[in-house]
Amino acid sequence: MPREPDEVINKELSRINLHLPRQKKSLARLLEEENPSIKLRDGSEHHFKKSELEFLASLLEEEEKERLYIPIILEITTTWHGYFKVRGTLAVKVVEKILGTYDILEEKKELTLPRYLLPKIRRMLPTTTTYAFIMG
Amino acid sequence: MAEILNVKPTRMELLKLKKRIKLASKGHKLLKEKQDALIMEFFTIYDEALSLRRELNQKMVEAFDTLRMAEIDVGVSRIKEIALGVSPNKEVEIRRRNIMGVPVPLIEAESFKRSIEDRGYSFVSTSPSVDTAAQKFEEVLELAIRLAEVEETLKRLAREIEKTKRRVNALEYIIIPRMEATVKFIEQRLDEMERENFFRLKRIKAILEAKSA
Numbered sequence: 001m002p003r004e005p006d007e008v009i010n011k012e013l014s015r016i017n018l019h020l021p022r023q024k025k026s027l028a029r030l031l032e033e034e035n036p037s038i039k040l041r042d043g044s045e046h047h048f049k050k051s052e053l054e055f056l057a058s059l060l061e062e063e064e065k066e067r068l069y070i071p072i073i074l075e076i077t078t079t080w081h082g083y084f085k086v087r088g089t090l091a092v093k094v095v096e097k098i099l100g101t102y103d104i105l106e107e108k109k110e111l112t113l114p115r116y117l118l119p120k121i122r123r124m125l126p127t128t129t130t131y132a133f134i135m136g
Numbered sequence: 137m138a139e140i141l142n143v144k145p146t147r148m149e150l151l152k153l154k155k156r157i158k159l160a161s162k163g164h165k166l167l168k169e170k171q172d173a174l175i176m177e178f179f180t181i182y183d184e185a186l187s188l189r190r191e192l193n194q195k196m197v198e199a200f201d202t203l204r205m206a207e208i209d210v211g212v213s214r215i216k217e218i219a220l221g222v223s224p225n226k227e228v229e230i231r232r233r234n235i236m237g238v239p240v241p242l243i244e245a246e247s248f249k250r251s252i253e254d255r256g257y258s259f260v261s262t263s264p265s266v267d268t269a270a271q272k273f274e275e276v277l278e279l280a281i282r283l284a285e286v287e288e289t290l291k292r293l294a295r296e297i298e299k300t301k302r303r304v305n306a307l308e309y310i311i312i313p314r315m316e317a318t319v320k321f322i323e324q325r326l327d328e329m330e331r332e333n334f335f336r337l338k339r340i341k342a343i344l345e346a347k348s349a
Binding site for chain 1: 156159160162163166167170176177180184231232239242303306
């Protein structure tokens with residue numbers, strides 16, 4: 001039976017962010033786990049690569065591992081076409097270190113970057129970053 | 137021209153439809169963003185798959201060359217005997233990760249390279265060429281597992297891109313145009329009703345004026 005268009009749209013919109021984590025975990029906690037993973041909103045498990053977590057740990061100070069929550073969310077909003085956003089001081093630090101733009105004197109809470117930089121980040125952090133689609 | 141929806145041509149319906157168009161346009165934009173992100177992800181992994189495939193092909197050629205050398209060295213039947221004595225390599229555990237709602241495999245395999253003792257065959261009765269061949273095939277195994285993960289991810293992403301594209305197109309070419317056509321129809325109908333009403337009032341006025349004169 002054909003469904004109402006509104007029903008289809010609402011279902012699509014509610015489905016679009018089901019891959020986001022139910023609860024994030026700190027890097028320090030994930031490094032201690034035998035099988036580092038988190039539960040997603042749709043109930044499934046998302047596993048992290050240990051090598052990737054170790055790489056992230058190498059980018060941060062010892063005490064910062066407790067404060068970086070994984071996965072890092074790359075926000076894509078409809079209002080900023082061609083850009084994406086990263087929020088959180090430590091998440092920004094990690095992203096900037098990967099892109100080679102980190103400046104120790106600047107402490108940014110959020111960062112807006114052009115979308116063509118996404119592959120570089122995703123290539124380095126395929127399991128510890130995730131996308132979030134936000135309706136503007 | 138797009139078909140119109142089966143609704144009553146009233147102001148209430150017009151307002152409702154305008155709201156629905158707004159929602160559908162937002163949904164369309166968001167899905168398009170998802171589609172773009174999926175395509176970007178696909179090509180990022182595609183580059184990796186391509187280089188892995190190239191590397192694997194090269195390693196295979198090398199591995200089969202060394203195997204041929206080993207066969208020349210110890211003989212085909214002896215190689216088969218040695219192969220029977222080889223102990224199985226490490227097991228591979230397949231986990232799952234999620235890319236924008238697409239569950240893809242995650243294989244975190246450690247090195248498959250083993251020492252001669254771990255392989256299980258007697259190195260006294262074999263030759264170094266057999267060890268070289270075994271080592272080369274272990275390298276091939278490692279790459280093949282990595283490539284399996286990447287290619288399966290690509291396949292699943294491609295399927296999701298196709299699905300998302302179908303939804304985006306449905307919104308862009310069917311659902312939104314149909315709603316817009318309906319809005320246009322209701323607006324025209326309401327305008328027509330207003331004109332009719334205006335004409336009716338004019339007529340009544342003319343009749344009343346004629347009567348009073």
